[in-house]
Amino acid sequence: MDLKFENNTPIYVQIMNWIKEQIVSGQFLPGSRLPSVRDMSEQFNVTSNTIQRVLRELEIEGIIYTQRGIGVFITEDKDKITSLRLNMSNQLVEKFIGSMKLLGFSEDEIVNAVIRISKAGVSDAGDSEDKEFM
Known part of the structure; x- marks a missing residue:
């Protein structure tokens, strides 16, 4: 995941926007599983707390959903x-x-x-x- 962070926007918002871009562009398909919190925190070089905040916000927006013990998935709601x-x-x-x-x-x-x-x-x-x- 190649993302260069800007100084004028919080990192978690930039990661959220990147994930949204991947969804609307078809790079992340509806129903597909996102990488784990650990994997994303390593890929973006941020703390797991930052990724958890990203996922919490995206879930509130209805863009992703969590299946406990299985993972986090992109909404299938077209x-x-x-x-x-x-x-x-x-x-x-x-x-x-x-x-x-x-x-x-x-x-x-x-x-x-x-x-x-x-x-x-x-x-x-x-x-x-x-x-x-x-």
Whole structure:
């Protein structure tokens, strides 16, 4: 599990978000078992208490469930995963739009930039010499 921690967000939140990303991207399948607390604490190089907090929070959110003595599993509730995916998408878009507006771009310029970049392909967009957004 390759995750580089940022200083501005609690580590347990970053691990939670990473697990959520793995779920919505299909890397962790519904009903699949998560690694043990010990394994995750070693992989992330954090204490077992941090991982237990992650699991407790994810369970409260209904994203995982525990089968006592067996392990921790990803929810099989497709609606829950779809809702999680939509919420994560909304957060990314809201952050992007907020950042673009701070840079002085209008809503039309933002929409045009998204269309232009999505047509060009994400990897091609940064190489483009055409830096106009309209």
